[in-house]
Amino acid sequence: MNTRIYKIILCFLSLIFFVSSFAQTGKLEKANVKFDKYHYIDAREIYLKVVDNGYRSAEIYRKLSETYYFNSEYSGASKWYYKLLNEFPDDLVVTDYFRAAQCLKSSGEPREAERLMEIYKTKGGTALTIDSYKNVADTLFEKGVNDKLFELAKITVNTEYSDFGPAFYGDKIVFASSDKSVNAFEDQSVDLAGWDKQPFLDLYQVVVDEDMNLKEVELLKGEINTKYHESTAVFSKDGNTMYFTRNNFLDGKKRKDKDFVIRLKIYKATKAGDAWGNIKELPFNSDSYSIGHPALSTDENRLYFASDMPGTFGMSDLWYVDVLGNDSYTKPVNMGNKINTAARETFPFVSTENNLYFSSDGHKGYGGLDIFVTKLNEDDFGEIATFGEPINSVKDDFSFIIKEGRIGYFTSNRDGDEGSKSDDIYQIWEHCEITIQGPITDEDTGELIPNAEVTLLDSNNDEIQKLVTGDDALFTFNLECNQRYVIRAKKEGYNPKEEIFETPKNPKTIEMPIVLNIPLTMKVSDPCPPNDLGCKLTLQPIYFDYDQSNVRLDAEIELAKILAALNEYPQLRIHIESHTDSRGRDAYNLKLSQRRAKSTLQWLLDKGIAKNRLSAKGYGESQLINKCVNNVECSEEEHQLNRRSMFIIKE
Numbered sequence: 001m002n003t004r005i006y007k008i009i010l011c012f013l014s015l016i017f018f019v020s021s022f023a024q025t026g027k028l029e030k031a032n033v034k035f036d037k038y039h040y041i042d043a044r045e046i047y048l049k050v051v052d053n054g055y056r057s058a059e060i061y062r063k064l065s066e067t068y069y070f071n072s073e074y075s076g077a078s079k080w081y082y083k084l085l086n087e088f089p090d091d092l093v094v095t096d097y098f099r100a101a102q103c104l105k106s107s108g109e110p111r112e113a114e115r116l117m118e119i120y121k122t123k124g125g126t127a128l129t130i131d132s133y134k135n136v137a138d139t140l141f142e143k144g145v146n147d148k149l150f151e152l153a154k155i156t157v158n159t160e161y162s163d164f165g166p167a168f169y170g171d172k173i174v175f176a177s178s179d180k181s182v183n184a185f186e187d188q189s190v191d192l193a194g195w196d197k198q199p200f201l202d203l204y205q206v207v208v209d210e211d212m213n214l215k216e217v218e219l220l221k222g223e224i225n226t227k228y229h230e231s232t233a234v235f236s237k238d239g240n241t242m243y244f245t246r247n248n249f250l251d252g253k254k255r256k257d258k259d260f261v262i263r264l265k266i267y268k269a270t271k272a273g274d275a276w277g278n279i280k281e282l283p284f285n286s287d288s289y290s291i292g293h294p295a296l297s298t299d300e301n302r303l304y305f306a307s308d309m310p311g312t313f314g315m316s317d318l319w320y321v322d323v324l325g326n327d328s329y330t331k332p333v334n335m336g337n338k339i340n341t342a343a344r345e346t347f348p349f350v351s352t353e354n355n356l357y358f359s360s361d362g363h364k365g366y367g368g369l370d371i372f373v374t375k376l377n378e379d380d381f382g383e384i385a386t387f388g389e390p391i392n393s394v395k396d397d398f399s400f401i402i403k404e405g406r407i408g409y410f411t412s413n414r415d416g417d418e419g420s421k422s423d424d425i426y427q428i429w430e431h432c433e434i435t436i437q438g439p440i441t442d443e444d445t446g447e448l449i450p451n452a453e454v455t456l457l458d459s460n461n462d463e464i465q466k467l468v469t470g471d472d473a474l475f476t477f478n479l480e481c482n483q484r485y486v487i488r489a490k491k492e493g494y495n496p497k498e499e500i501f502e503t504p505k506n507p508k509t510i511e512m513p514i515v516l517n518i519p520l521t522m523k524v525s526d527p528c529p530p531n532d533l534g535c536k537l538t539l540q541p542i543y544f545d546y547d548q549s550n551v552r553l554d555a556e557i558e559l560a561k562i563l564a565a566l567n568e569y570p571q572l573r574i575h576i577e578s579h580t581d582s583r584g585r586d587a588y589n590l591k592l593s594q595r596r597a598k599s600t601l602q603w604l605l606d607k608g609i610a611k612n613r614l615s616a617k618g619y620g621e622s623q624l625i626n627k628c629v630n631n632v633e634c635s636e637e638e639h640q641l642n643r644r645s646m647f648i649i650k651e
Contacts, residue, residue, distance in 0.1 A: 028060070040067040058084060058091035069099055072396045072413060074106040074368060085116075094123045102343070106367030106394050152390055152428045155409070157206050157217050161198055162423040164411035165232040165293075165347075165399045170239050173208055173409065174220065175425055176201045176231035201229045203244065212407060212427065222276030224269060232293045232347070232399065236300055240271045243282075243303065245292035264290035266305060268327070284321060284332050291319075293399075295348040297376075304356070306346040307332070314342040318358055339384065344369065347399045356381060359398035367394035371410060391428065406430060432481035434503050439473045440489050448473035449491055457486040459553055461560030479503050484553050500557055539565075539574075541644040542600065546636075547584070549595035551603050555645075559600070562647055563607050573650040576600050576616035579623055581642040582630050586620060593618030600645040615650075 031046035044067035047060055061084035068077035081100035085092065097120035105113035157163070161178035178198040202225040207216045224230055228247035235242050246267050265285040269276045285291050286309065295304040304320045309332065311317075317340040321329040339345060341362025346369070349357045354376045359369040363384065370392045375382035386392060391400075395414040402408030407429045413422035440452040454475040456465045464485075469475055479485060483503050490496035539562060542555035551559065566572055578597035580589040597616035604614055624642050628634035 028055075032063070035063050035067070038070075040071055043067055056087065058088035061088065062093075062096065065099070065103075069103060072368065074103040074395070078103040078107045078109075094120060097123060098342075102361055102367075108367075108394055110367075150387075150391060150428045151431045152426045154415075155214050155425050155427050157204075157214050158424040162201065163425050164423045166401055166409040166411070166425050167233045167235060168401060168403070169205060169233075169235045171208055172205045173214065174203055174205045174233050174235070176229075177204055178202075200227060201231045203230045203233060212429070214427075220276060221274055222269070222271075223279055224276045229264075234294045234296050236296070242269045242271070242276060243267070243294035243296070244269065245294065263287060264292040266291050266294050266303075280327060282329065283327075284329060290316075293347050295350050297350050298352060298354050303329070304335075304348040304350065306348065313337055313340045314362060315344045316346050318345045318348055335381075339374070339381070349399075349401045350376065351402055357400045357402070359396075359400070366392045366397075368396040368413075369398045371397050371400045396423075402428070430481065434479050434481060435476065436479055436487075436501065436503075437474060437476040440469055440475065440491070441473065442494075449494070452489055452491040452494075455488045457488060459484040459486075459556055459560075461486065461557060461564060484557070486557055500554065539647040539649070541646045543640055544596055544643040544645075546581075546639070546643065547592070549592060549599050551599055556603070559603055563604060563609070566604070566609050566613065573613045574615075575648040575650050576614065576645055577623075577648060578616065578618045578645040579642055580621050581639040582621045582624060582628055582632075583639065584621075590618060590620035593620045596643075596645055 027046050027050050031043045031050070034040075034046070035043040044064065047064040047067065050060060051064070061080055065077050065080035065084060068074070068080065078100070081096065081103055084096060085100060097116045101113040101116040101120065104110075104116065159177060159179035163175060163177045163179070165176040167174045178201055203220045204217055205220055206214045206218075208214055219225055224242075224244065226246070230244060230246045233242050233244035243266055245264055247264060263286070266282045268280045268282060270278045272278070282291075289307060289309045291305055291307040291309065293306045296302070297304070301323050302320050303323055304318060306316045307319050308316045309319070311334055313334075318335045319332045320335065321332050323329060334340065339358070341360065343360065343362030345358055345360045345362065347359045351357065355373050356376050357371060357373045359371055361369050363370070363372055363386070365372075365386055366389075370386055372384050372386045374384045391397065391410065393412060393414040395412060397410060397412045397414070400408065400410040407427065409425055409427055411423050411425050413424070415422060415424065440449045440454065441447065442449055450469055450471045450473050452469045452473065454467055454469060455463055456477050456479075457463055465477060467475060475487075475489075477485075477487070481503050485501050485503070486498055487501060488496060488498045540558050542558050543552070544550075544555075545552065562574065566574065576597050578593045578600060580593045580596075582589075584592070595618070597618045601614055601616040605611060621642070626634075626638055626641060628638050628642060
């Protein structure tokens with residue numbers, strides 16, 4: 001009897017175990033389907049319930065870790081990778097070490113991250129990534145390039161949802177946001193993206209005023225925003241063409257790959273009035289992989305982007321195509337393994353100074369995605385450098401844009417533990433100050449000249465600061481980096497003197513105040529007749545770069561003097577004569593000189609001078625002022641003297 005009861009109980013328990021196992025297996029299958037469709041939050045909830053019911057395996061821990069990892073929730077991922085590495089050491093794959101190291105580095109454990117990368121190396125991990133993790137524990141606390149040169153603050157239009165991907169657009173910033181308080185589909189319920197359970201992204205624009213304040217947020221007008229994701233845009237200089245990232249959705253239809261996943265693609269739109277339309281899918285997109293985050297070269301002839309297409313070294317690489325016109329492009333070209341690693345390279349941006357900024361979690365950095373920069377040179381690029389704090393952090397820092405040396409924006413989730421939901425846009429501005437000082441002296445005797453008046457002017461000849469030297473004859477000014485200034489000194493009985501000075505881009509190159517000695521010469525009797533403006537003004541020519549017609553910064557300083565004279569003497573009329581050097585064809589140089597004359601004239605017109613007081617003419621290479629005619633070898637400095645605009649007074 002006891003034996004029979006025992007068998008019944010055993011059978012009953014076996015049945016319960018079988019039913020329970022069958023139920024857990026069903027849950028795992030459901031979780032795996034959601035995981036494979038990138039519905040990480042839904043998959044995570046099921047995996048956690050299975051683990052709570054006592055079921056554990058390397059696969060469950062791995063996928064549970066990755067539901068956090070792929071949402072940039074590195075603290076949560078670290079917890080489950082730790083369990084995976086310690087409870088299932090014999091069931092690990094090589095990527096487990098790499099991803100665990102990434103998460104630990106981002107969570108503030110750089111030495112443990114380095115230890116795991118050494119194991120990754122012994123397990124056959126790619127050198128593309130190993131090299132970038134060498135000495136990561138020490139590097140984490142080193143100062144990065146341009147460290148402390150920037151100050152930052154969150155922009156005021158951030159929401160409780162994901163806000164990222166800023167782009168310059170005239171006097172506006174365009175960015176992506178999951179916030180639906182301004183919704184293009186107010187008559188529909190808000191759908192949530194399976195990846196992170198946030199509303200789908202739309203593109204918004206916000207006005208940036210003269211004080212860099214942001215206001216008047218609104219959705220981009222036209223046909224851009226749909227019920228799926230739109231993000232990361234880039235605009236042509238004329239503001240009439242946009243490339244942007246969108247889910248594989250066009251003409252009201254969504255398309256999926258063989259695994260039923262909606263990939264990312266780049267689309268092109270044109271502007272009609274104030275609305276965007278005529279949306280076209282770029283021909284190198286594919287339903288089988290993702291392409292996104294476009295960036296244009298300075299000449300707009302090359303389009304950079306991120307993709308996981310075949311030929312990618314890691315999870316995503318930087319690629320480019322050349323823009324051929326008529327909506328045609330060359331085949332995508334991978335930027336190579338100097339930039340791309342076995343991890344992620346993404347969010348490219350090309351500045352006006354031809355610097356390529358991008359984000360990576362494969363290069364040596366602080367943790368998560370960090371921002372890097374390199375100089376583009378034709379089809380090559382320079383050394384790759386990174387920023388230090390406060391721009392980079394141990395969290396994800398990405399989608400960096402900048403107007404060189406002045407103001408920029410980027411995205412970071414540093415202030416939260418909710419992954420992409422913590423994404424916020426930050427505004428940055430350069431904090432850079434250099435001190436310049438020096439004595440005012442007598443040019444003939446070298447003696448100090450106290451009580452001299454010294455004026456600091458900007459590149460527009462506008463006064464910034466004025467002082468009178470003391471007994472030590474010293475002046476001191478604090479200047480901004482990467483700016484052009486004029487320092488003017490004068491004293492009764494001496495001829496006034498001006499010094500043009502350009503501050504360096506990086507104050508780290510200056511270990512002490514810059515010393516500038518300004519010697520003054522004694523005045524002699526004024527040789528100019530009282531009414532001879534030509535003699536009094538001594539107007540100097542301005543110079544141009546080779547084959548260029550734009551007004552240079554140093555030329556603007558001289559033009560500012562001419563502007564001041566025109567404002568002081570209302571009867572003054574000036575004729576502009578522009579010239580070229582001898583290189584190039586005569587007909588081309590004549591047109592080039594005419595463009596130089598026009599740009600010089602336009603500068604003064606833009607400053608409010610009446611058109612009837614000015615005239616301009618280009619003379620090509622017909623009036624060279626030195627020996628540098630055709631077929632005569634001359635230095636660049638000698639050629640420079642011929643590339644000029646001169647100013648003739650017409651009274």
